[in-house]
């Protein structure tokens with residue numbers, strides 16, 4: 480046994496798109512401990528509720544994270560609507576979920592690409608991002624933005640999608656499905672990918688529960704939980720919703736779960752487009768949240784459950800706005816998975832747990 | 842039509858951005874916009890890079906990291922502030938943990954605004970950056986020549 484050494488990892492590191500610093504304690508080639516250090520992206524945006532009123536804050540909320548921007552604006556809007564007892568028109572709920580599921584597809588494709596890059600499969604990375612561009616084009620056509628959509632407001636949405644565009648969305652997704660199938664079959668059957676991922680970074684079912692992991696990473700360890708099954712908003716109108724589970728809990732299982740979730744999202748969008756009701760897309764919201772009123776809400780982000788809490792104080796500004804994002808839950812799981820792994824597997828494990836640092840630090 | 846005098850390699854660092862600009866920086870180099878066809882390659886090594894793409898504003902924790910990466914880059918070098926956060930602090934300018942735009946830490950040559958910055962804007966900014974690189978290189982050569990004469 481060699482002497483233990485500490486290897487600093489990050490914050491600027493080729494495999495990390497985001498600054499996260501890890502002190503890896505390594506003995507021979509095995510990681511025996513891992514200490515994460517965060518704070519590089521902390522902006523303190525929860526405190527901005529004191530300076531922005533509840534309508535303006537939605538634009539700050541969606542900039543918590545540019546990858547799940549749509550989800551954060553949706554989660555914030557739903558929380559404030561609950562706080563103020565606002566009933567959102569059905570059509571707006573459908574449109575929100577359609578955009579939210581589209582952003583899940585874009586987020587998952589982005590991540591599959593980065594995962595491919597992590598094991599050195601650069602062409603696969605490029606293919607994932609090429610497909611992702613099509614989803615971004617849909618965003619641009621329907622909202623004007625590519626990543627920050629600014630399309631949700633308290634009380635509804637700011638834009639409608641007309642029938643022709645809805646059909647185009649479905650057509651684009653159908654086109655995407657075929658090409659996506661080739662990418663998935665490469666990801667899941669390629670021998671060199673399997674060598675890198677099967678049995679690596681295992682998180683058992685018990686560990687996942689103990690560490691309260693959420694999202695696709697928990698579902699890869701057979702934790703049967705997905706906020707979408709609570710049936711809020713338009714999710715309640717789906718004919719059937721079953722979380723996608725796997726039992727192995729290794730890197731391979733995490734990739735597999737996320738691969739299938741893209742197809743699930745496509746199916747959800749298709750169903751909602753077929754069922755979407757006509758009507759208004761927003762209601763007027765007047766007044767301010769009552770003093771002492773509280774509301775909380777959970778939402779399934781691409782990376783897992785995100786919890787929102789809001790408290791009013793009778794003025795236009797909220798008293799408190801708090802989010803607990805999926806990655807703050809999953810970091811503990813990441814540290815657990817890293818302990819005992821080979822040094823060369825570190826980037827693979829980090830990427831399959833997919834920490835979103837800017838969500839976590841806000 | 843002009844031509845680019847070089848294929849700049851870029852290094853990207855995420856200051857305290859929301860990721861929106863980071864994924865656009867990556868998207869600029871990926872199919873769709875394909876910055877790589879101009880030879881713009883993303884590198885993780887500051888010594889290899891000509892252009893430093895910074896997204897997000899600076900704060901107490903990362904200001905040193907930004908400076909260190911900048912210092913490690915070899916002359917001539919260009920800094921592009923990507924996104925309005927990196928230009929001025931943007932929507933977060935009055936957050937308690939935001940010092941301001943990247944120019945609070947290091948000299949910025951090209952400002953590429955937008956929230957998130959669009960890939961087209963980034964390509965423009967990189968092209969503008971190449972011009973600045975040429976100017977800086979010429980100035981460096983001039984300096985060397987002058988130093989030789991004096992000797």
Ligand code: SF4
Nearest residue numbers: 858859861924926956
């Ligand atoms: S400019 Fe906008 S998209 Fe870019 S990092 Fe700032 S908030 Fe995010």
